[in-house]
Amino acid sequence: xxxxxxxxxxxxxxxxxxxxxxxxxxxxxxxxxxxxxxxxxxxxxxxxxxxxxxxxxxxxxxxxxxxxxxxxxxxxxxxxxxxxxxxxxxxxxxxxxxxxxxxxxxxxxxxxxxxxxxxxxxxxxxxxxxxxxxxxxxxxxxxxxxxxxxxxxxxxxxxxxxxxxxxxxxxxxxxxxxxxxxxxxxxxxxxxxxxxxxxxxxxxxxxxxxxxxxxxxxxxxxxxxxxxxxxxxxxxxxxxxxxxxxxxxxxxxxxxxxxxxxxxxxxxxxxxxxxxxxxxxxxxxxxxxxxxxxxxxxxxxxxxxxxxxxxxxxxxxxxxxxxxxxxxxxxxxxxxxxxxxxxxxxxxxx
Amino acid sequence: xxxxxxxxxxxxxxxxxxxxxxxxxxxxxxxxxxxxxxxxxxxxxxxxxxxxxxxxxxxxxxxxxxxxxxxxxxxxxxxxxxxxxxxxxxxxxxxxxxxxxxxxxxxxxxxxxxxxxxxxxxxxxxxxxxxxxxxxxxxxxxxxxxxxxxxxxxxxxxxxxxxxxxxxxxxxxxxxxxxxxxxxxxxxxxxxxxxxxxxxxxxxxxxxxxxxxxxxxxxxxxxxxxxxxxxxxxxxxxxxxxxxxxxxxxxxxxxxxxxxxxxxxxxxxxxxxxxxxxxxxxxxxxxxxxxxxxxxxxxxxxxxxxxxxxxxxxxxxxxxxxxxxxx
Numbered sequence: 001x002x003x004x005x006x007x008x009x010x011x012x013x014x015x016x017x018x019x020x021x022x023x024x025x026x027x028x029x030x031x032x033x034x035x036x037x038x039x040x041x042x043x044x045x046x047x048x049x050x051x052x053x054x055x056x057x058x059x060x061x062x063x064x065x066x067x068x069x070x071x072x073x074x075x076x077x078x079x080x081x082x083x084x085x086x087x088x089x090x091x092x093x094x095x096x097x098x099x100x101x102x103x104x105x106x107x108x109x110x111x112x113x114x115x116x117x118x119x120x121x122x123x124x125x126x127x128x129x130x131x132x133x134x135x136x137x138x139x140x141x142x143x144x145x146x147x148x149x150x151x152x153x154x155x156x157x158x159x160x161x162x163x164x165x166x167x168x169x170x171x172x173x174x175x176x177x178x179x180x181x182x183x184x185x186x187x188x189x190x191x192x193x194x195x196x197x198x199x200x201x202x203x204x205x206x207x208x209x210x211x212x213x214x215x216x217x218x219x220x221x222x223x224x225x226x227x228x229x230x231x232x233x234x235x236x237x238x239x240x241x242x243x244x245x246x247x248x249x250x251x252x253x254x255x256x257x258x259x260x261x262x263x264x265x266x267x268x269x270x271x272x273x274x275x276x277x278x279x280x281x282x283x284x285x286x287x288x289x290x291x292x293x294x295x296x297x298x299x300x301x302x303x304x305x306x307x308x309x310x311x312x313x314x315x316x317x318x319x320x321x322x323x324x325x326x327x328x329x330x331x332x333x334x335x336x337x338x339x340x341x342x343x344x345x346x347x348x349x350x
Numbered sequence: 351x352x353x354x355x356x357x358x359x360x361x362x363x364x365x366x367x368x369x370x371x372x373x374x375x376x377x378x379x380x381x382x383x384x385x386x387x388x389x390x391x392x393x394x395x396x397x398x399x400x401x402x403x404x405x406x407x408x409x410x411x412x413x414x415x416x417x418x419x420x421x422x423x424x425x426x427x428x429x430x431x432x433x434x435x436x437x438x439x440x441x442x443x444x445x446x447x448x449x450x451x452x453x454x455x456x457x458x459x460x461x462x463x464x465x466x467x468x469x470x471x472x473x474x475x476x477x478x479x480x481x482x483x484x485x486x487x488x489x490x491x492x493x494x495x496x497x498x499x500x501x502x503x504x505x506x507x508x509x510x511x512x513x514x515x516x517x518x519x520x521x522x523x524x525x526x527x528x529x530x531x532x533x534x535x536x537x538x539x540x541x542x543x544x545x546x547x548x549x550x551x552x553x554x555x556x557x558x559x560x561x562x563x564x565x566x567x568x569x570x571x572x573x574x575x576x577x578x579x580x581x582x583x584x585x586x587x588x589x590x591x592x593x594x595x596x597x598x599x600x601x602x603x604x605x606x607x608x609x610x611x612x613x614x615x616x617x618x619x620x621x622x623x624x625x626x627x628x629x630x631x632x633x634x635x636x637x638x639x640x641x642x643x644x645x646x647x648x649x650x651x652x653x654x655x656x657x658x659x660x661x662x663x664x665x666x667x668x669x670x671x672x673x674x675x676x677x
Contacts, residue, residue: 074423108456117455124422125455129446135412136447139419146375146401146425153419166442169412176407332457333491335515 010225012292019294022285025067025224026295027303029059029282032083034311035092036255039082039099039113042315043259048099052113055083057254060281061186062087062156064227065247068235069154074122074144076137077156079114080186081126084156088121092314102321109324110332122151130191131161134170134183141179145242152238153181159248160191162205168212171246175212180238182231185248186221192257193267206248214246221251222281225288252276354533356526359501360390363508364428366537368398371426374512377404377413378430378467387432388468388527414440414465418447421463421517428512431467434483434521440465441486448517449492464511468524469497470561470611471659477647480655482612484559487519488589488621494542495519495588499563501531503586506540514542523561545592547599551579554605554669557596557622559585562609562641562660569665580669588618596622597630604635605672609665614642636672641665 013019036054043052055062062083066075077084085095090106098105099113107117114128124140127133137155144151161167162185174181185205189196197203209216215237219230227249234245254273255263264273289295354362367374380387382395382405395403406413410431417427431437437444444465451461472480488495496511496518498504504522511518548563549570558566563584570580583599585592600606606626608619619640626638644658670676 076419106456107454107458110456111454115454117458119455119458124419124459125451127447129442132411132415132442132446135415135443136419136422138412139416139421140423141419142416143420143423143425146420166411166415169407169409170415172407173409173412173416332453332455334494335452335460335462 010288014292019292022289022294025063026282026285026289027307028063028087029224029285030303030307031092031310032059032062032086033282034307035086035096035314036082038311038315039096040255040259042099047319048113049101050112051079052099052259053080053257054253054255054259055080057276057281058186058188058221058251059083060224060227060284061184061221061249061251064224065154065156065184065231067228068231069152072122073151074124074137074140074153075156076124076133076140076153077126078130078133078158078161079126079128080158081114081116085116085118085123085126088118088123090116090118090121090123092310093317096314096318097321100318100321101323102318103324103328104317104321108328108332110328131157131164131166133157134161134167137183138170138174138179138181141174141181141244142177144180145177150239151180152235153179154184155181156184156186158191159185159187159196159205160194160199161185162208163199171208171212171214171244174244175214178242179244180242181244182234182238183244183246185246186251187248188251188253190257190267193265195267204248206246209246214244216246216248219247219249221249222279223284224281225285351532352535353530354501356501356504356523356529356531357388357390359505359533360508360522361392361394362533363505363512364391364394365397367509367512368394368402373424373426374428375402375404375425376428376430377406377417379406379408379432381405381430390527391430410436410440411443414443415447417463418443418451418461421461422451422459426462426512428464428466431465433467433479433524434469435479435481437465437467437483444487444493444517444519445490449490453492460515461517462515464508464518464520466508466511466520467522468527469521470523470525471643471648472524474650474652474655475648476650480648482610482643484521484588485612485617488618493517493519493589495521496542496586497521497560497588498586499523499526499558499560499584501529502533503540503546503584505533506538507542507586510539510542513539518542521560525561529564540586543587543590543592545583545585545587545595547581547595548584549580549582551581551603553579553603554607554673555581555583555599555603556665556669557583557585557606557608557619559588559610559618561611565660565662566609566665568662569669572662572666573669576675578669578673578675591622591625593625593629596625600626600630601633604633606634606638607641607665607668607672608638609641609660611643611660613645614640615645617642636674639668639672641668
C-alpha cells in the first residue's frame, strides 16, 4: 500500500504546456471556491432550498482527478457534487440555475443541489443516499467492459460511505470482474459530525482495498498535481488492464456538512479548521506557480476578477431564469407519458 | 399450440430477447452455472456464455445497483432476484435509484431494467420466504409492476418488460412455475398495462393477478355450479392499472371481489376499490369485498399456513356475499 509523499520540493516546471495546465487547474479550483461561496450566500438568502453541501477546501480532489479523464469517461458522485460538476465542464450557469431550481438548470430544476446530471459529459449524477451510487459506478464500468470499450468509470464518495454495505459489495464485484472503475474516497475527516476514528475500525481507509485485492493508495488531496498523478496511475490500470483502483484522498472541508450547520460545529475546533486552511489547495498551487514564474500578483488579481465575474453572471442568470412550467411536474417520470398512473390515481382527488 | 410450463415460457422469453438484442444480459445469484435457483435460466449459460449470463455473489444491493448503472449507460439488464424476499436488501436501488433516475436527471438518463424473480406465498417456507410485495413497488412513481398468472402471459409480458424503456418490477408466482398452459410459438408480446378477461360472466367481477388468477378461475367454476356467472379479470399489470378493463367489467356485473396474496392493509385491492368507488359508484349494488392473505407473518405449520393464504373457497364465499346469495 503506497502512500504518496507530499512533494515539498517538487521540481520547477518550465514548459509552456505545463504552465497552461496549471493555470487551468488554478482557475477551475478558484471557480469552485467562489461558486460555493456564492451558493452559500444565496442559500442564506433563501434563494436555494433544501440541502446544500459545499465543496470548499476539497477543490483539488475534483480538479486533479477529472484532469486525468477523457471526455467519454463516466463520473458518478454523491450529494456534495457541485465541485465535480464544474470540474467536469458543466457551466457555472447550469449548476447555479439547478441550485435555484430553475428550468435552465442542468437537471431542469428537478434535481437540485444533490442531483446534478449531464449526459453529454458522462456525468451520471449526484446521488443522495450515502454509498448507494458506488454500485452504479461499478455498473457503468461493467457496461464499458461488456461493450469492449476503453473508457473508465470514476466514482467519488466521502469516507463515511466506506462503512456502508454498498461500498463493500461494489468493490468486491468490481475487483472480482476486473472492471475499469476508479473509486475515490474523499476523506475529509468527518461524516457529518462523526470523525473517521469514531466510525472506521481502520485509520487508513486505503487498507480497505486489501480486502478486495484492489490496488489502493492514500493520496494528498490538497495538492492538485499529486492528485492528478495518482489518478493517472489509476486511469492506466483501468484503461489498459481493466482493473479497479481505490484512492483514499486526504482532504478537508472548511465548512459544515451542509448549510444547516456551522463551519466548525460542535465536533471540531476552530483551531483545527484554521490549521487545515494553511495548506489550502488553491494556495498550494498558486505558490508553486509563483515560484515557477507562471503567476504574479497582477495575474492572480486578473484571474480573481475573471472568476468573480463568471460566478456573478451565473448568479444573475439563475435569478432571472424562469421556473419550470407547471406541466413539468409530470414529465420525465416514465419514458412515455402514457406510462404513468396519473389519470388513475389522481382523478378528481384534488 | 404448444403446452408449456410457466417456467419454460419465461425461459423462452429470456432466450428470444437475448438473441434479439445483444444489450440484454441476465445477472443474479445462481443464474449461470447452477442453471437458475428455480431453473428459469436453464441452458442460457451454455447458449450465451458467461459475458451475458452472469453469476453474482450474494449481494443484492450491489448487483441491483450495477444493473442500474449499466442501464443508465445503454445496456438492458435483467436482474434476477432469487426471490423478492431478498430484494428487500436491494430496495434502495430499485426505489431510490432506478425509479428516480429519469426524473432527477430531468429526463437525461433512463433506466431500462427488469428486476425479476419469484414472489408471493410458497409452501411451508415460513415468514421470511413467503410474502407478496407488489403493493410496495406499485406505490412508487417511476416503476411498473408486472405479474403474470399464466404461461402465455409470462412469456409475452417478460418480452415486453425487457423491451420497455422504464424500470420494471416483474414478480413471478413462486407456486406457478410448474403450471402448464398453451403458449404461442411465434414471437409475440403482451402489452404492459393491459388486463385480460380470463372468463366472461355477468353476475360478479373477480379481480385478480398472479397466483390468484388460477384461484379465481377455480372459484368461478364452483360458482357456475350454483348458477352464478363470475367474470374473472386478470390485471396482469399492477401498475399502471388497466382502469378501463376494471370499470367496464364492474359496469356489467355491478358487484366486485378482489383477490390478492398480499396483506390487506394498503394492498393492491385497496387501490382498485378506490378507483371503483370513485368512477363507478352508481354501478355498485353491493360493497366491494377483498380476499387477501391474513394480516400476519406467514406461519410454518401447514394448517396455520393454509388459514393464512387466499384460496378458491374464500373467493367463492366473498362472491356469494356480494350477491347476497343465501341471505
